[in-house]
Amino acid sequence: MMMMMMDVMGMGAGDTVTAGTTNFDGTLVVRCTASGGDAAVSNIVTLVETAQGRTAPIQRLSDIVAGKFAYGVMGVAAATFLFWSGFGAKLFPRVLETSLSGGASKAAATLALSLQLACNVLVVACPCALGLAAPTAVLVGTGAGARRGLLIRGGDVLETASNVDTVVFDKTGTLTTGKPTVVRVITSDNINDTECLSYAAAIEENSSHPIAHAIVQQALADTQIPQRRVSSDSFNQVPGKGAEGIVDGKNIYVGNLDWVVQKTGAPSSEDVHTAKLNPGHTVVYVGMEHNIVGSIEIADQVRHNALEVLKRLKDSGITPVMLSGDQLTTSQHVASQLGIDTENVIAGVTPLGKVDAINSLKAKGHIVAMVGDGVNDAAALAEADVGIAMGGGVAVASEVADIVLLGDRLPQVIDTFRLSKMTMNTIRQNMAWAFGYNMICLPLAAGVMLPINGLGLTPALSGALMGCSSLAVMANSLLLQVRASKIKS
Numbered sequence: 001m002m003m004m005m006m007d008v009m010g011m012g013a014g015d016t017v018t019a020g021t022t023n024f025d026g027t028l029v030v031r032c033t034a035s036g037g038d039a040a041v042s043n044i045v046t047l048v049e050t051a052q053g054r055t056a057p058i059q060r061l062s063d064i065v066a067g068k069f070a071y072g073v074m075g076v077a078a079a080t081f082l083f084w085s086g087f088g089a090k091l092f093p094r095v096l097e098t099s100l101s102g103g104a105s106k107a108a109a110t111l112a113l114s115l116q117l118a119c120n121v122l123v124v125a126c127p128c129a130l131g132l133a134a135p136t137a138v139l140v141g142t143g144a145g146a147r148r149g150l151l152i153r154g155g156d157v158l159e160t161a162s163n164v165d166t167v168v169f170d171k172t173g174t175l176t177t178g179k180p181t182v183v184r185v186i187t188s189d190n191i192n193d194t195e196c197l198s199y200a201a202a203i204e205e206n207s208s209h210p211i212a213h214a215i216v217q218q219a220l221a222d223t224q225i226p227q228r229r230v231s232s233d234s235f236n237q238v239p240g241k242g243a244e245g246i247v248d249g250k251n252i253y254v255g256n257l258d259w260v261v262q263k264t265g266a267p268s269s270e271d272v273h274t275a276k277l278n279p280g281h282t283v284v285y286v287g288m289e290h291n292i293v294g295s296i297e298i299a300d301q302v303r304h305n306a307l308e309v310l311k312r313l314k315d316s317g318i319t320p321v322m323l324s325g326d327q328l329t330t331s332q333h334v335a336s337q338l339g340i341d342t343e344n345v346i347a348g349v350t351p352l353g354k355v356d357a358i359n360s361l362k363a364k365g366h367i368v369a370m371v372g373d374g375v376n377d378a379a380a381l382a383e384a385d386v387g388i389a390m391g392g393g394v395a396v397a398s399e400v401a402d403i404v405l406l407g408d409r410l411p412q413v414i415d416t417f418r419l420s421k422m423t424m425n426t427i428r429q430n431m432a433w434a435f436g437y438n439m440i441c442l443p444l445a446a447g448v449m450l451p452i453n454g455l456g457l458t459p460a461l462s463g464a465l466m467g468c469s470s471l472a473v474m475a476n477s478l479l480l481q482v483r484a485s486k487i488k489s
């Protein structure tokens with residue numbers, strides 16, 4: 001956020017000044033590049049606040065009912081008055097017994113009773129319980145999510161998430177740790193390993209892809225490897241394929257085999273890396289001008305809890321699917337470790353291919369959630385019914401996703417689905433309560449039980465009931481907070 005402009009002990013120009021930095025001696029010139037309102041935390045606050053205002057489609061029913069409710073209730077009150085003042089009291093003379101024994105005239109007693117019952121109807125009717133049913137649960141649900149690092153963009157998202165039956169996972173960085181390491185470099189005759197890594201690292205220095213990070217780390221770890229840089233403005237990254245640039249006047253390409261073959265124009269059979277150390281490893285190729293000069297084998301660990309998370313998802317009736325830009329063989333090997341069925345592995349796809357894959361799943365009638373971490377997943381995240389971004393909440397993926405998992409932990413995916421189900425259950429309970437309350441209390445207030453057993457309401461009791469009804473809905477929504485805090489992942 002803030003950039004240092006002058007050298008201070010141990011720090012150089014261009015360093016970032018983080019919160020809590022202490023300046024012992026020397027002068028600091030700090031440049032502020034954005035104000036507090038643009039900071040990540042404040043973005044999160046805005047996101048949660050907007051989310052709490054976005055309600056679930058299920059609410060439409062109660063909104064429609066609540067909208068017409070007032071007219072309905074006035075109608076029922078008028079009908080109640082007309083009925084009791086007209087012929088109700090004559091039909092059931094017993095209802096006037098108490099008033100008459102107090103000495104009132106029959107006409108006065110009838111009028112008082114009719115007015116009181118009509119008032120009861122007006123007072124006991126509770127459209128607020130209907131109106132509060134969904135928004136309060138959404139408010140508590142999204143709030144409880146935010147507290148656990150699940151940023152959910154609204155009630156509509158919670159509702160769709162509760163119906164998801166297929167979860168598509170990106171491989172690199174989502175099912176794997178996304179912190180891969182270089183395990184082997186193989187080169188052709190015209191170049192040696194250190195040169196190959198040096199050229200590759202010069203390109204990858206500019207990329208944020210996990211593979212790029214692995215290559216740069218490997219190059220930095222070995223001091224024998226000469227440091228090179230891409231010439232200015234020549235760097236270009238193709239999501240899901242690779243990265244290219246000009247280094248020492250030569251066109252260098254680092255990426256998957258097809259793309260490097262296409263870029264260099266080398267024969268497509270030119271796979272220098274015929275046998276991998278492990279079928280689960282990823283191989284990227286280094287192209288120089290018109291040749292493939294080497295390949296770099298990269299190992300990425302499967303997240304330690306991935307197997308369990310996928311098992312729990314399957315147990316809850318959700319099908320996991322793997323979607324990756326990586327080679328099919330690598331992806332299938334990783335999938336087999338995780339118990340994902342072979343037919344549910346879609347590999348070797350470009351970012352647009354990922355969108356198509358999501359669309360074809362949707363076309364088959366599935367409600368699809370996509371979990372991804374990178375730029376290459378952004379389009380697919382936007383296309384899925386529910387897009388879930390992992391890995392911190394700052395990347396492009398987070399901007400288009402419906403849900404952002406701040407903790408970068410895979411079990412949070414399960415938490416999300418559980419929380420969405422809990423919230424929807426709370427909404428349904430609230431609505432059942434609100435409808436049920438009105439269905440029972442309105443007739444009671446209108447005096448339907450009076451002729452049968454003398455059971456009726458007074459305006460005071462009606463008022464109390466109506467207050468309690470709203471409170472009950474609020475309390476049930478607040479209980480969601482307690483229930484959600486028990487979600488263990």
Ligand code: ADP
Binds near residue numbers: 170211212254282374
């Ligand atoms: P995933 O879908 O599993 O997250 P990506 O779509 O990010 O994988 O990448 C797919 C493939 O594209 C990688 O396996 C790699 O071969 C290649 N690739 C993408 N970006 C780069 C890069 N910056 N450097 C090298 N290879 C890359």
Ligand code: MG
Binds near residue numbers: 171173372373377
């Ligand atoms: Mg990825």
